[in-house]
Amino acid sequence: MDAASCNSLLAAVEKYQTELKAAVKNADLKLEVQWQYQVPELGEGGSCSLFGQLAAEPYDVSAILGGKTPANHALLARLGAISRYYQSHSQSNWFGIYQKRQNSAGETVLVKLSYFGEPSRAEFPLTTEFAAISNNSSVGLSGKARIINDVPAYLQQGGEYYTCDPKVLAEACIPLFADSGELVGIIDSEAFVKDLFHRDELALLIAAAMLVPVVFAAAA
Structure with missing residues (x-):
């Protein structure tokens, strides 16, 4: 990336950051x-989702969050504001925000707290076995972003890929870090x-990735 492109990307990130912060600040907590x-x-x-077949029971995030408390309500409201902003400014078809938590079985997982798009699995195990087939788990373990702009080509080259929706042709998965580096x-x-x-879409992802951990921390 040349200097002009880099400066353009940074300017777009700053713009999206400002607008996302405003969306979170103005989120209606009622x-x-x-x-x-x-x-x-x-x-x-439990390794693969069966596309088009929904489970009889919905997933309830209140259990893994520790109940329907005011703090958790505010957390979901603010994350929802980020998801809605993202949806209105991106050409993507699906977006999800995941937090690292322990589930009822004591397993460390990435749990989906906010999203838009088709139904998808709620928890991704943070294990080396699951990371071998899942971008989400791989990024959640390695802390390294993974951007695949051509899923069919990636698969043809031997890349492992967790297919929830066969229509997906590009995916970007970005790690979230607290101020401590965790x-x-x-x-x-x-x-x-x-x-x-690329460009604005990448800037929007970066801006969201910088703000979501702040929202997590505010609810802790």
């Missing part, structure tokens, strides 16, 4: 938030077109 959402059925062993989650964005995650 509105209802989404405590439950539909998830796909999982295949044998990895606290990821954001994930998917598109039904190739080569989306």
Whole structure:
């Protein structure tokens, strides 16, 4: 990336940061938030989602958050504001915000707290086994972003890929870090077109990745 492109990207990140912060600050904490959402059925062993087949029971995030407390309500409201802003400014078809937490079985997972798009699995195990097939788990373990602008080409080259929606042709998965440097989650964005995650789309992802950990910390 040349100097002009770099400066343009930084300017776009700053613009999106300012607008995202305003969206979070102005989030209406009195509105209802989404405590439950539909998830796909999982295949044998729970490794793969069965596309188009929804589980009978929705996933309830209040359990892993520790209850429907005012702080958790505010957390979901603010994350929802980020998701809505992202949806209105991106050409992507799916976006999710995940936080690293322990589930009821004592497993460390990435849990989806806010999203838009088709139903998808709620928890991604943070294990080396699952990281071998999942971008989310891989990024959640390594702390290294993964941007795939051509999923079919990536698969053809032997890349492992967790397919939830076969229409996805590009994906960007970005780690989230607290001020301490600890990895606290990821954001994930998917598109039904190739080569989306450049320039403004990349700037929007970076801006969101910088703000979400601040929202997490405010609810802690």
